[in-house]
Amino acid sequence: MYFLGIDLGSSSIKLSVFDADKGITVAAVTVPEFEMDIIAPKFGWAEQDPNKWWEYVKNGIQSLGSKQHIDLKKIAGIGIAYQMHGLVLTDENMNPVRSSIIWCDSRAAIIGNEVYDRIGHESCQQQILGSPGNFTASKLKWVQQNEPEIFQKAVYMMLPGDFIAARLSGKAQISTSGLSEAALWNFSKGTLATEVLQAMGLPVDKIPEIVPNFGFQATVHPDVASELGLNTDVKITYRGGDQPNNAMSLNVLKPGEIATTAGTSAVVYAVSDQDVYDKENRINTFLHVNNTKAQKNNGVMLCINGSGILYQWLRKIMSTDRTGLIAYEALNAEAAKVAAGSEGLRFYPFGNGVERIFNNKNANSGIQNLNFNIHQSGHLIRSACEGIVFAMNYGFDVMKSVGASGEIVRAGNANLFLSPVFREIFTNTTQTTLELYNTSGSEGAARGAAYGFGYYASLDQAFDGLKCIERIEPNPILTAQYQEIYQEWKNHIKLES
Numbered sequence: 001m002y003f004l005g006i007d008l009g010s011s012s013i014k015l016s017v018f019d020a021d022k023g024i025t026v027a028a029v030t031v032p033e034f035e036m037d038i039i040a041p042k043f044g045w046a047e048q049d050p051n052k053w054w055e056y057v058k059n060g061i062q063s064l065g066s067k068q069h070i071d072l073k074k075i076a077g078i079g080i081a082y083q084m085h086g087l088v089l090t091d092e093n094m095n096p097v098r099s100s101i102i103w104c105d106s107r108a109a110i111i112g113n114e115v116y117d118r119i120g121h122e123s124c125q126q127q128i129l130g131s132p133g134n135f136t137a138s139k140l141k142w143v144q145q146n147e148p149e150i151f152q153k154a155v156y157m158m159l160p161g162d163f164i165a166a167r168l169s170g171k172a173q174i175s176t177s178g179l180s181e182a183a184l185w186n187f188s189k190g191t192l193a194t195e196v197l198q199a200m201g202l203p204v205d206k207i208p209e210i211v212p213n214f215g216f217q218a219t220v221h222p223d224v225a226s227e228l229g230l231n232t233d234v235k236i237t238y239r240g241g242d243q244p245n246n247a248m249s250l251n252v253l254k255p256g257e258i259a260t261t262a263g264t265s266a267v268v269y270a271v272s273d274q275d276v277y278d279k280e281n282r283i284n285t286f287l288h289v290n291n292t293k294a295q296k297n298n299g300v301m302l303c304i305n306g307s308g309i310l311y312q313w314l315r316k317i318m319s320t321d322r323t324g325l326i327a328y329e330a331l332n333a334e335a336a337k338v339a340a341g342s343e344g345l346r347f348y349p350f351g352n353g354v355e356r357i358f359n360n361k362n363a364n365s366g367i368q369n370l371n372f373n374i375h376q377s378g379h380l381i382r383s384a385c386e387g388i389v390f391a392m393n394y395g396f397d398v399m400k401s402v403g404a405s406g407e408i409v410r411a412g413n414a415n416l417f418l419s420p421v422f423r424e425i426f427t428n429t430t431q432t433t434l435e436l437y438n439t440s441g442s443e444g445a446a447r448g449a450a451y452g453f454g455y456y457a458s459l460d461q462a463f464d465g466l467k468c469i470e471r472i473e474p475n476p477i478l479t480a481q482y483q484e485i486y487q488e489w490k491n492h493i494k495l496e497s
Contacts, residue, residue, distance in 0.1 A: 001076050002075045003020055003447070003455070004018075004061070004064075004075045004078045004162060005081070005301070005444065005446030006060075006161075006442060006445060006447060007442035008082040008083060009244070009263060009264060010038060010048065010102055010244065011035040011036060011264050012136070013057060014027065014033075014442040015030075016069075017064055017446065018443060020450045021430040025440075027068035027070045029068065030060075031060040032111060036052065036056075044353060045107055046104050046353065048059055048086075048094075048099060048235075049215070049282060050088050050163050051096060057167075058228060061228050061230065062229070065229055065328065072101075072229045074232060077235050077236070077237040077452065078220070078236050079239065079240075079446055079449030079450075081160045081241070082162075082164065082242060083102060083241050083242055084242055084243060085134070086102040086139075087139040087143070087157060088104055089143065089153075089156070089158075089165040090166065092155045092156075094170065094172065096163070097150050100160060101143075101271050104353040105353065106134060106353040107142055108142040109360040110135060111337040112131055112133040113134050113424055114133060115129065116131035118409045119196070125277050125279065126188055127187065127193055128180075128185065128196060128363060129275055129284070129285040130183075130277050130285065131183075132183040132196060132354075133179065133284075133360055135183035137196055138183070140200075140202060140206070141202060144201070145301055148287070157208075159241070161239050165218065165239060166341075167442050168236060169219075169220055170210070170398070172209065173211045173217060173218065174207065174209070175239050176212060176213065177213055177240060178241065179193070179210065179370065180206075180285075180287040181286050184197070184207070187275050187285075192210065202374065204271060213240050213290075214238050214290075217236045219232075219233060220234045220235070220381065227411055238289075238448075238449045240289040242263075242424055242441060243267050245290055245444050245445055247259035247271065248269070248289050248303060248410070249443060249445075250437055250466075251267065251410075251442055252410055253290050255271050255297070255386050256270075257270070257410070258408065258409045259411065260392070260411045260426075261414075262422070263308045264307065264308065264309045264312075265305050265306075265307050266303070266304040266307035266389075266392050267302065267303050267305060268396055270301075270406065271300075272297075272381065272404050273295075273296050274403070276300055276402045276404060277382075281359050282398045283398050283399055283404075284300075284356065285299065285300050285304045286315075290459060300399060300404035302395030303357075304357065305350070305352035305353050306365070306391075307349065307388050307416065310351070310384055315328065315331060318377060321448070329418075329442045330418075331410070332381075332421060334378040335378055335382040335419065335421045335422075336421050338382040340424075340482060341481070342379045342380075343375065344493065345375050346369060346387065347368075348363040348365050349363065349388050355452060357398065359397040363493055363496070364494040367380070375480060385419065385425055386429075387419055404479075409434055409470075410434075413436045413438050414440060417434075423472055424450050424478065427474050427475075427483065429483070433471060436468065436472070437466060438467075438469050447462045447463065
């Protein structure tokens, strides 16, 4: 029995077919060939076309059948992971009425801050464990204020993964954890945060049907199943934001366990059984995918916007043209030629919108101490890796202050964690043991679909076959060296006034 996992990112969409009988992934594809464009009509804005996502998902499914020779009729369930905090507005037929305002778009931050002040900081922290900030609810309010005609056309508001599910099934739905990602979940009551909607003057009727993360949610529409070559009874049985899903993919499901990833953004995500929050809103708490009334499981998350997107930028500027892009492996090799500290070159990776670790303020971005006679491409690449990890460590310190920390961190053997240099910097800067697993977000979504379908009796059983492929311990000498470099880097952070 097969299960399909879809991982909708902002750079690409990954799809995996998981054979639940054998406990292995039998096929995987990534679409499109090049990273997806992010549209930025104004400074601080970031949008993508949801119809493009849908076309790429269809292309990916069809490629699994035609090029990977997967019998698509064997797929019983579908799981969907997706970029968090985006806003998709559709009409009654699930057609978008505007481009999606995605996670790194900064335009609505001021709205969230105003609502935070109006409701009261303490009241907001008790209800949604922080500020509405730059999350989906604030983006919805921005559309209401600035594009009233579009707002009126919109029948449903959804997160990006909900849109893909809606195009598959014809049903508009949103999960409980998705509501928490949107700043629309009342943790104290365990319900939709109608207080936030009321404070923003937003109608509740644009919120679609609320479904749990696991279990039967909808059946793929017969017309869509026919077009894609799927069975007419294939079901959607799991959905989750990319970071909760990444944690689940690494079997990070219990309080005290920690996951990390460094894709387009860099994230550290710790599971907690407490409703924790940071009064300065530098980190955020969401419902974890396995949260239930019987067992509280929250995800405490820090996010750095400029991670893989910074590495992608380096790749582009170091390549001659778009058809001859240098391989990421070549970047990693260049960085490995340079010693820790990059001979004084410092990189501040804050060029992709306001940063949560600075309470939704812009910070200085770019490089410092550049010397034309000393620094070459390897220094630039290594200093970028160091800057990304240093920014992650800045947020990790905040997580420790609220009790969300640990000595072992799990990561997938993917993206920046493919780089030995990046792994060295991470392990010794954060002073944690890093465990690498050969998995992916799309495989995790497929395993989640199998559990939601009922194939496995428990999530633990769904991850029985997941094995650690490498364990990296901190080196005392390197730890001392990186701590010194980190403190010097940290002292030169500048925030907007």
